[in-house]
Amino acid sequence: MLAQQRQQVILERVRGSGGVRVADLVREFGVSDMTIRRDLEALAERGLVEKVHGGATATGPGSTEEPGFTAKSARQQPEKEAIARHAADLVRPGTAIALSAGTTTWTLAHFVTDVPELTVITNSIRIAEVFHRAPRADRTVVLTGGVRTPSDALVGPVAVAAVRGLHVDTLFLGVHGMSVRAGFTTPNLLEAETDRALVASAHRLVVPADHTKWGTVGISTIAALSEAHVLITDAGLGQEAREELATRVGELVVAEPARHDGTRDR
Structure with missing residues (x-):
């Protein structure tokens, strides 16, 4: 396949799913990592994609534009992992937690699969899959129903009805953006309603959000910063x-990346 043909296929992937990973494209096309990176650079120079760590995403987000899960998971991967490691320290055995949809909360899920006697409430298909792949007899996972969004969240009246009446110790809330004026926001109106129900169910609200979320404003507010x-x-x-x-x-809390020996920089 010629470079131009490969780049056209990559562009179609980005437009279809919102983003691509270099590693996935290397496997798909059977070419080197450097070749794919050159393809992404060529597309970025033409303004067709936006290069991010480990891949590329579609360009030009707005207050109602909701990137797909693949697009979001390719962004700020080291930062999300550092944040997730710190958030996992807040999860105690024998507690009930809620994880709203999001790639940072999805990353967090991987760090708490070994916590004993945990009850997990989530409206994320991806997060439920993480726990399904690492089963424990002493863990309960509740996946709400609802309408599926581009980021694989389940939202709407069915999801809200499932959450109402529940009481969890801690909610880990994934957000699209945060600002002084708008608070924590999402680009999806139905997801905002579902997330507000999750906030109301929680004794403690923890927001894991990387630095790129600051100053980004989605169309609907989930909660004020003070919450x-x-x-x-x-x-x-x-x-x-x-x-x-x-x-x-x-x-x-400002999360520092883990060093190669597994400890965190101070």
Whole structure:
């Protein structure tokens, strides 16, 4: 296959799913990592895709544009993993937690599959799959029904009805954006309603959100910044934003990446 033909196929993949991973394209086309990266660079130079860590996504997001799960999972992977490791420290055996849909909460799910006697409520198909693939007899997983969004969340009246009446110790809330004016937001109106029901069910609200979420505003507000008991972000967040958030959330935690020996930088 010629480079131009391969790039056209890659562009169709991006437009169809919202994003692609380099590793997936290497396997699909049977070419080198460098070849795929050159393809993505060529597409990015033409303004057709946006290069991100480990892949590429569609360009030009707006307040109602909702990237697919693949697109979002390709973004800020090291930062999301650092945030997820810190968030996992807040999960205790024998508790009930809720994980809303999102790639950061999906990453978190992988770090808590070994926690004993855990009850998990989620409206994310992807998160439910993580626990399904790592079964434990002492764990209960409740997946709400609902209408499926591009990011594989289940939302709408059925999801809200499933959440109402539940009471969880901690909700880990995935968000599209956060700002002083709009708070924590999503580009999907039905998802906002479902997430608000999850917030109402939780004794403690923890928001794991990487630095790129700051200043991004979706069409609908889920919660005010002040409603978050803990906000976990990464070292890429600027000092001014840190100071602003520290005055509005209960606790601001800045996650540092793990070193090669498995410990965290201080």
